[in-house]
Amino acid sequence: MPGIDRSRVVGVSDEELDQFICGICLEVFVNPVVTQCCQQSYCSECIQWWLSDHNTCPNDRTQLGREGIGPAPRFVINLLNNMKVKCDFYVNGCQSVVKLSELAQHVRDCDYDESRRCRTCHFTIDSDCQHNCVDNLLVMNQSLRDENERLKAENKLLSMSGVIESTRSGLGNCVMTRQMAMSSPELIPQEARPSRCPYPGWIV
Numbered sequence: 001m002p003g004i005d006r007s008r009v010v011g012v013s014d015e016e017l018d019q020f021i022c023g024i025c026l027e028v029f030v031n032p033v034v035t036q037c038c039q040q041s042y043c044s045e046c047i048q049w050w051l052s053d054h055n056t057c058p059n060d061r062t063q064l065g066r067e068g069i070g071p072a073p074r075f076v077i078n079l080l081n082n083m084k085v086k087c088d089f090y091v092n093g094c095q096s097v098v099k100l101s102e103l104a105q106h107v108r109d110c111d112y113d114e115s116r117r118c119r120t121c122h123f124t125i126d127s128d129c130q131h132n133c134v135d136n137l138l139v140m141n142q143s144l145r146d147e148n149e150r151l152k153a154e155n156k157l158l159s160m161s162g163v164i165e166s167t168r169s170g171l172g173n174c175v176m177t178r179q180m181a182m183s184s185p186e187l188i189p190q191e192a193r194p195s196r197c198p199y200p201g202w203i204v
């Protein structure tokens with residue numbers, strides 16, 4: 001069906017959205033047309049489909065042919081065009097919310113369209129340039145290598161700061177124990193005395 005699932009519309013109340021629902025597909029209408037008999041709006045495609053099999057209006061059952069259908073009012077089309085909707089591929093993870101008037105363009109270029117992905121390299125096929133799996137894989141290989149280098153550097157930094165931190169706390173512990181031991185060794189409870197100083201010679 002040509003309509004847009006109403007759950008994809010963002011920022012429009014349910015009551016408001018009810019004004020934009022096609023009576024045939026029960027979704028937000030696309031390319032709306034209006035019946036002259038009862039001023040009901042339908043997707044152009046839906047009413048064409050209906051009339052290919054009926055000669056009455058789907059709403060009031062009066063006689064209806066293609067000549068009884070007219071374009072929807074300009075303001076309805078404008079409201080519709082400015083409606084914000086989620087991308088067709090939001091189920092594939094696309095987070096884009098675009099104006100209905102820009103949806104077709106977005107969908108054409110959306111990276112979440114699985115059918116646009118190359119079956120070999122899984123990269124999105126760009127219609128503007130010649131697709132080349134090897135080039136894509138070389139680019140990916142380089143960026144993975146860069147990422148690997150970055151992680152290695154980060155790891156080195158982390159392990160260095162870890163050593164410095166544990167040395168510092170070890171030294172602090174020894175100094176404090178020694179100071180207390182020198183003033184009054186009996187004040188240090190047995191359980192507070194380090195069983196083994198990591199820096200032998202510091203403890204008295």
Ligand SMILES: [Zn+2]
Pocket residue numbers: 001002003022023024025026027029030042043046
């Ligand atoms: Zn429809």
Ligand SMILES: [Zn+2]
Pocket residue numbers: 035036037038039040057058059060061062
């Ligand atoms: Zn009608």
Ligand SMILES: [Zn+2]
Pocket residue numbers: 087088089090094095096106107110111112
């Ligand atoms: Zn998208």
Ligand SMILES: [Zn+2]
Pocket residue numbers: 118119120121122123131132133134136
């Ligand atoms: Zn490829």
